[in-house]
Amino acid sequence: MNLNRYMNLLIPIIAIILGLVCGAIIMLVSGYDPIAGYSALWYGIFGESYYIGETVRQVTPYILTGLAVAFAFRTGLFNIGVEGQVIVGWLAAVWVGIAFELPMIIHxxxxxxxxxxxxxxxxxxxxxxxxxxxxxxxxxxxxxNYVALHVTNALIRDVITDNADKTEKVFPSASLRSEFFENITDFSRMHYGIFIAIIAAFLMWFLLEKTTKGYELRAVGFNHDAAHYSGMNVNKNIILSMVISGAFAGVAGAMEGLGTFEYVSVKGGFTGIGFDGIAVALIGGNTAIGIILAAVLFGGLKIGALNMPSEAGVPNELVEIVIALIIFFVASSYFIRWILLRFKKEGK
Incomplete structure (x- = not known):
């Protein structure tokens, strides 16, 4: 393993550890027991089959939004609109789910x-x-993002429903839910979307790393001028990159609309899934396997945090602080890299 790849693997791990340590210090200063807090967090992720199912359910859209952000970033673009793309994908999936009655294999x-x-x-x-x-x-x-939020709200109220705040549930033929997952996870909302998310991660890896078009997209991201002078169509590749990125995000919306909720409702604000995808991509190093692992971390923290107030009396907002600290330390990767290189030189 070369030094750069070693650093890319080690820095997120160090950032996570530092974030958890700083979170423990904040708990102590605030008068809470960090051991009890983190024990409750752990139990809230793995303690029961229901919690495991809910964690997997939360991980599913995080993988896809992380892929959406990462794909654009790997091609030299910064897609902050993943949240809006999730919302329109959510609406579109539910609309198809309630507007047609078709066999499941088609619907x-x-x-x-x-x-x-x-x-x-x-x-x-x-x-x-x-x-x-x-x-x-x-x-x-x-x-x-704002256009998506308000346009979808208007469509829900005035077009899809008769001034209602949410739609009917999608037909079973368009649902990602399964009795099998409900039975093994004590009726959690886990659904088949996790397999779609993993396949999407494989597709991103294959497209960017194993195809000529992926090489073109990455080349455009590295240097527009060099790509242009080598004969690549820079503008076409910019558009294609954003289209593929948006498609990943739209599918993430489908996971929520067809799996977690099975309907779409008027939203008073953003879902946060798209914005969390930025952090997932950052911690995952914009790689497919890294994004899956980062999504597991984020999904676990989000679901496990719900158990902290009842089990340890620790506000679940502290987990948001831990997540923010992890992101901060990942963003400070230059400093962590400098420290690691310093230790490496001193060790010789």
Missing amino acids: LPLAIIVAGLAGALWGFIPGFLKARFKVHEVIVTIMM
Whole structure:
């Protein structure tokens, strides 16, 4: 293993450890028992089959939103609009799920594909503006989050329903839920979407690392001018990157709409899934396997935190502080890398 890859593996691990240690210190200063707090957190993740199922359910959209952010980043773009792409994908999947009655072998894949297309369309707009008019994708994607939120709310109230706050449940033929998972996880909301998320991670890895088009996309990300002079169509690749990134996010929305909730409701604010995907991609080093592991970490912390107030009297907001600290230490990777290299030199 070369030094750079060794560092890329070690830095997130150190960041997680530092985040947990700092979280324990904050608990102590605040008058809470960190051992009891982290024990309750652990039990809330692995203590019962229900908790395990809920953790896997939470991990599923995190993998897909992490892939969405990472794919754009690996090709030189910063997709802050994953949240909006999740929302439109969620709406599109549920709309297909309640508008048609079809055999499951057609209905479920159709709903997921339409969700991916909706997310891809939402990603196409900033990609086109970036490629054609050089409008920075960060600005456009941030604004499109709000457009997605309010447009979907209006569609739910005025088009899909008759001024209701949520839709009916999708038909069973469009649902990702299964009696098998319900039985083995004590009726958690775990669903088949976890397999879709893992397949999506494999597809991202294969596309970027094993195909000519993936090489082109990465080359454009490294240097637009060099890619242009080598004969690559930079603008086309920018658009394609944002479209694929948006498709991953749209499918993440389908996981929520067809699996976790089985309906879509009017939202008073953002879901947070898309924004958490930025942190998942950051901690996962923008690699497929890293994103899966980071999503497991984030999903576990989010679900396990729900057990902390009842079991240890520790506010679950402290887990948000721990997550923020982990992100902070990952963002400070240059400093951690410098310390590791210093120790390496002194050890020689």
